[in-house]
Amino acid sequence: MDHSVTSMQLPSPAKLNLFLHITGRREDGYHELQTLFQFIDLCDTLDFSLTRDNNIIISPAIEQLPTEENLIYKAAKLLTPFKQNPHAGVDIILKKQLPMGGGIGGGSSNAATTLLALNTLWKCHLSLEKLAELGVQLGADVPVFVMGFAAFAEGVGEKLQKVTLDTPYFLLLKPNCHVSTGQIFTDKYLTRDTPPIRISHALKLGGHNDCLDVVRKHNPEVNEAYLWLKNHGDAKLTGTGACLFLAFDNVRDAERVRLSTPKKWQSWVCHGCNTSPTHDALNQWIKQNRDKCPK
Ligand SMILES: C[C@@](CO)(OP(=O)(O)O)[C@H](O)COP(=O)(O)OP(=O)(O)OC[C@H]1O[C@@H](n2ccc(N)nc2=O)[C@H](O)[C@@H]1O
Numbered sequence: 001m002d003h004s005v006t007s008m009q010l011p012s013p014a015k016l017n018l019f020l021h022i023t024g025r026r027e028d029g030y031h032e033l034q035t036l037f038q039f040i041d042l043c044d045t046l047d048f049s050l051t052r053d054n055n056i057i058i059s060p061a062i063e064q065l066p067t068e069e070n071l072i073y074k075a076a077k078l079l080t081p082f083k084q085n086p087h088a089g090v091d092i093i094l095k096k097q098l099p100m101g102g103g104i105g106g107g108s109s110n111a112a113t114t115l116l117a118l119n120t121l122w123k124c125h126l127s128l129e130k131l132a133e134l135g136v137q138l139g140a141d142v143p144v145f146v147m148g149f150a151a152f153a154e155g156v157g158e159k160l161q162k163v164t165l166d167t168p169y170f171l172l173l174k175p176n177c178h179v180s181t182g183q184i185f186t187d188k189y190l191t192r193d194t195p196p197i198r199i200s201h202a203l204k205l206g207g208h209n210d211c212l213d214v215v216r217k218h219n220p221e222v223n224e225a226y227l228w229l230k231n232h233g234d235a236k237l238t239g240t241g242a243c244l245f246l247a248f249d250n251v252r253d254a255e256r257v258r259l260s261t262p263k264k265w266q267s268w269v270c271h272g273c274n275t276s277p278t279h280d281a282l283n284q285w286i287k288q289n290r291d292k293c294p295k
């Protein structure tokens, strides 16, 4: 078979929570949210090659993360009951660029990219909705990456309404600390009573991040980076952090502020997108391989 139809390279982008409201707490302790998700063009890359040995091989390994806990592995495992050929396996090469545990959803994105790639390579023929339903078991942010459109999200982040947002440039900052999502969501001072808003309100007026004060309190370095970034505009926290971001109308201004960023923090200038770069690349792959792909 033509090698092109047995392998695929896809980008796996990060997301930003443009705002994050906590509107309540469910009986199981999970928090009900309203958030606006936008993708950015800062991406990991995943190479998938079909094999015939029924194995899921991921390289290189992520430091201090056993393969079985890698969300890429978990996503591939979730799809195995749906493989057309029971002997099909996959070799996956991960080129990691996204900082982990930064609130930009790299792990969830990698899981979604894997679901999308293997659904095609393993000919599982599952709908996006079914893939999102499987993916939410791995994390609340997986569905938005599977669906691939910027979205107003409710529930724990899985009830999605497609939106079209402005696509500014962002300066993204990563303070040198790891924020524990669990610690933030169990803090007694976290506010959990932001009144629910309508999508029209969200799109017109935006919102805030209810986690910000608690994250700043637990993580002095996030606080320091926030105060620094705030000198340049409306600095925001994504998810439960630690990453912070600031929007700009043009790339020049974003680059100018980035050049003055203290060197102790990683920083990137990136572009907001309304469709996931994974979907753009997958659609391109499908177009190129349509005639070569056996049904
Ligand atoms: C906050 C958000 C916003 O996009 O993103 P990140 O900051 O992680 O990127 C997500 O909702 C993160 O969802 P998810 O990825 O499933 O969270 P996990 O890290 O698995 O959650 C760790 C712990 O936080 C608590 N948790 C998480 C999500 C939620 N809606 N309510 C919660 O109470 C739970 O106790 C959970 O065990």
Ligand SMILES: Nc1ncnc2c1ncn2[C@@H]1O[C@H](COP(=O)(O)OP(=O)(O)O)[C@@H](O)[C@H]1O
Binding pocket: 062, 065, 069, 070, 071, 072, 099, 100, 101, 102, 103, 104, 105, 106, 107, 108, 109, 110, 111, 239, 241
């Ligand atoms: N492929 C993966 N990439 C990144 N993190 C992963 C992956 N698989 C599992 N994880 C775990 O998920 C955690 C959260 O990762 P990530 O999604 O990048 O952060 P966040 O949820 O804060 O945006 C990591 O700290 C790591 O332990």
